[in-house]
Amino acid sequence: MPLTRRAFAQRLAATAALSNFPSPLLPAEGSRKIGYCMVGLGRISLGHFMPGCRLSQMSQVTALVSGHRDKAEKYAAQYNIPASNIYNYENYDQIAQNPAIDAVYIALPNSMHAEYTIRAAKAGKHVFCEKPMATSVKDSQAMIDACRTVNKKLMIAYRCQYEPTNLRAIELIRSGKLGKIQAIESANGFHETLGEWRLNGKLAGGGPLMDVGVYSLNASRFLTGEEPVEFQAYSSVIDKDGRFNDVEENLSWIMRFPSGVLASCNTTYGANMPGFVRVHGSNGMLHLEPAFGYEGIRLQAQIKGEPAMDETNPAKDPAQFTREGDYFSDCILSGKEPKTNGEEGLRDMQYIERIYRACGRSLL
Amino acid sequence: MPLTRRAFAQRLAATAALSNFPSPLLPAEGSRKIGYCMVGLGRISLGHFMPGCRLSQMSQVTALVSGHRDKAEKYAAQYNIPASNIYNYENYDQIAQNPAIDAVYIALPNSMHAEYTIRAAKAGKHVFCEKPMATSVKDSQAMIDACRTVNKKLMIAYRCQYEPTNLRAIELIRSGKLGKIQAIESANGFHETLGEWRLNGKLAGGGPLMDVGVYSLNASRFLTGEEPVEFQAYSSVIDKDGRFNDVEENLSWIMRFPSGVLASCNTTYGANMPGFVRVHGSNGMLHLEPAFGYEGIRLQAQIKGEPAMDETNPAKDPAQFTREGDYFSDCILSGKEPKTNGEEGLRDMQYIERIYRACGRSLL
Numbered sequence: 001m002p003l004t005r006r007a008f009a010q011r012l013a014a015t016a017a018l019s020n021f022p023s024p025l026l027p028a029e030g031s032r033k034i035g036y037c038m039v040g041l042g043r044i045s046l047g048h049f050m051p052g053c054r055l056s057q058m059s060q061v062t063a064l065v066s067g068h069r070d071k072a073e074k075y076a077a078q079y080n081i082p083a084s085n086i087y088n089y090e091n092y093d094q095i096a097q098n099p100a101i102d103a104v105y106i107a108l109p110n111s112m113h114a115e116y117t118i119r120a121a122k123a124g125k126h127v128f129c130e131k132p133m134a135t136s137v138k139d140s141q142a143m144i145d146a147c148r149t150v151n152k153k154l155m156i157a158y159r160c161q162y163e164p165t166n167l168r169a170i171e172l173i174r175s176g177k178l179g180k181i182q183a184i185e186s187a188n189g190f191h192e193t194l195g196e197w198r199l200n201g202k203l204a205g206g207g208p209l210m211d212v213g214v215y216s217l218n219a220s221r222f223l224t225g226e227e228p229v230e231f232q233a234y235s236s237v238i239d240k241d242g243r244f245n246d247v248e249e250n251l252s253w254i255m256r257f258p259s260g261v262l263a264s265c266n267t268t269y270g271a272n273m274p275g276f277v278r279v280h281g282s283n284g285m286l287h288l289e290p291a292f293g294y295e296g297i298r299l300q301a302q303i304k305g306e307p308a309m310d311e312t313n314p315a316k317d318p319a320q321f322t323r324e325g326d327y328f329s330d331c332i333l334s335g336k337e338p339k340t341n342g343e344e345g346l347r348d349m350q351y352i353e354r355i356y357r358a359c360g361r362s363l364l
Numbered sequence: 365m366p367l368t369r370r371a372f373a374q375r376l377a378a379t380a381a382l383s384n385f386p387s388p389l390l391p392a393e394g395s396r397k398i399g400y401c402m403v404g405l406g407r408i409s410l411g412h413f414m415p416g417c418r419l420s421q422m423s424q425v426t427a428l429v430s431g432h433r434d435k436a437e438k439y440a441a442q443y444n445i446p447a448s449n450i451y452n453y454e455n456y457d458q459i460a461q462n463p464a465i466d467a468v469y470i471a472l473p474n475s476m477h478a479e480y481t482i483r484a485a486k487a488g489k490h491v492f493c494e495k496p497m498a499t500s501v502k503d504s505q506a507m508i509d510a511c512r513t514v515n516k517k518l519m520i521a522y523r524c525q526y527e528p529t530n531l532r533a534i535e536l537i538r539s540g541k542l543g544k545i546q547a548i549e550s551a552n553g554f555h556e557t558l559g560e561w562r563l564n565g566k567l568a569g570g571g572p573l574m575d576v577g578v579y580s581l582n583a584s585r586f587l588t589g590e591e592p593v594e595f596q597a598y599s600s601v602i603d604k605d606g607r608f609n610d611v612e613e614n615l616s617w618i619m620r621f622p623s624g625v626l627a628s629c630n631t632t633y634g635a636n637m638p639g640f641v642r643v644h645g646s647n648g649m650l651h652l653e654p655a656f657g658y659e660g661i662r663l664q665a666q667i668k669g670e671p672a673m674d675e676t677n678p679a680k681d682p683a684q685f686t687r688e689g690d691y692f693s694d695c696i697l698s699g700k701e702p703k704t705n706g707e708e709g710l711r712d713m714q715y716i717e718r719i720y721r722a723c724g725r726s727l728l
Contacts, residue, residue: 180602182614182634185549191646232596236624238544239646250546252626254616260600262616264628270546271644280635282555282603 034329035062036128037087037101039116040108041071044130048294049105050079052321058329059322062100065092092116096123102332103128103153105325109203110210114139117154121146126153128328132214132352133345135205136363140349144342155328155338156345160215161222162324165297165313169279169286173223177303179283181224184263186216188292189273194243198269201364207235207247209355212275213267214348215292217355219277220255220263221347228255228263228351233359239270246364253355294320398693399426400492401451401465403480404472405435408494412658413469414443416685422693423686426464429456456480460487466696467492467517469689473567474574478503481518485510490517492692496578496716497709499569500727504713508706519692519702520709524579525586526688529661529677533643533650537587541667543647545588548627550580552656553637558607562633565728571599571611573719576639577631578712579656581719583641584619584627585711592619592627592715597723603634610728617719658684 036059038045053059063085066072072086087095095101103126106116114134117127127147133156134140147154160166172178189208197203198211209217221227233253237244249270255263266273276289284303290296294317301309331338356362400417402409402425417423427449430436436450451459459465467490470480478498481491491511497520498504511518524530536542553572561567562575573581585591597617601608613634619627630637640653648667654660658681665673695702720726 180634182602182632183551183553183616183630183637185551185628185630187547187549187642187644189547189644230598232598232618234594234596234618234620234626236620236626238546238624250624250626252547252618252628254596254598254618254628256598256600260602260614262598262600262614262630264549264616264618264630266547266549266626266628266644268546268644270544271646271649273547273644273649278551280551280553280630280632280637282635285635285637 033060034102037063037104039065041066045107052318055322059325109197117143118146140346154342158340178281183280186277187266188212188275189268192269201246208267208269216265226257230256235359397424398466401427403429405430409471416682423689473561481507482510504710518706522704542645547644550641551630552576552639553632556633565610572631572633580629590621594620599723
């Protein structure tokens, strides 16, 4: 039974007070929650997106897709999901007949994003897909086309574009307080372990650039509001321990934006490289660190003639997942096009392809 | 009259206590101070190197070269320098006849470094030259040859290579505690004002890469202990206000080292870009910031299984100038080759030339 508008408002206000950031979304009076089918029960679904839905007034997990029935039943019980709403990768297309499913959440290895997005579209469902969108430009375009054909929404989970402290950074830049933006540094990486799918070229499509470097790429774009026009890059493998037979270990790239802004970025699977972005303007600089994590996003800024700024988003994980999920639920309910739609994901895929080409590699 | 060894030791101990870092140098018993002739009375001479000598037991300012006699006389009085030890750019070669001058300190616009180094060598003096060494590889080699021919020392003022907190960072990396080094980010830049010689291509030879980017270049080399083998770069001009008719405003470059370490660096004259270096290893990371300034150099490190490290060099400006000056004085007294000799400067000049070429520019 839907909550009244007033009850919604009270609960949202309570959440907002907790997080110190107002939640921008309020579902239309009388609307039901958007039902999500989890496609893939890995760390991000189980540890983040599903707990995020638990805190939401707009999104709920109503179905699961997994190759492991036992595992699915265990989590179905925790989320009050009936056994009839558990699917596997073979009977996945039957979600078409399930009205409890409005949308799917694709949290599979990268190379499977396209297939499961297209099958979801054919089943008449909206698609919320983790980044990177796919493992090729062609697949990305096919995903966009499949969703458009059936008039369903496609959103790529660029979580940072919905995170309040990242939004503050954008606002600070757009306000002109930093002056003319000149340069950006960014990095993001972690130490990946042998055996993980991210090291398998067929499943991942690429190395750390695909998985974590894309945060620096996407942030450089949303912070400047520009699209990069040129790329140069190097990749390297230092650890000859069998982890990097398919994918690169390290990748450094530079990009030039039309205004002349230059960005230099690093990514790696060989070191725990804290995610940061630093933006230099003629009138000041800002530094986001951690910039891309699930909680504790911190913004520091030094602007000429103003006191130093130092703000941390106090919201705890999975608040960011609640927020991006609610945004997509609102898009579905209101018919609004998501700001991080398929085209946004496609652009990054095109840039990733060009970065790989610049260092003599290619998407796998 | 020279101090006794004991008096020296006491005064050095007092200085060391002040700075929390032991001074590594102790002049040989009975040795006199090395006499320096300042070539160029700009900010770095007057504000840093000369005050640095005042605090030194090994170095003293004994002569001045300036195009402005009044200015020279004013500072000569402050430093008890006799009027006979004031030179101008015409009679500069007469320093040959002045036994109070052991060495010259070259703090002129970049394009003048070669000429005044070579004339000093011909006058039989040792040369301590500010970075960048020169404005061409050819000039750099000529400077090395000129000093070698007369058997005089040539040291390039790579201050950071003598600064204790930078040295701690090197030590931390060499100890293996950071594991295998994978990647480096670095930046350094400042907002330069119209009319300054640094914006004049003929005097500067290049833009921020020459003047401040060279810190990131040099630090990437001394921190890894490797020589970069490949470079890619972009430059840009964003501010069309007449400052950047000759030199670049922004420059981003990436370098590959033989081990596979990748470094990405930014420099600018369009923003106050705090100097930093961040080094990522498989077992931890270190961050130097400020990394290159005259005081307050701070080292933070996160190493797996160890408490976080956060150390700041408490020594105040001009302690770094005292230290690098004393190092060179010790080289002169003991016959030791400076670690940042002409060849060290030449290597950076070669890399700078390659970075400019990589972005379609050249040394000016």
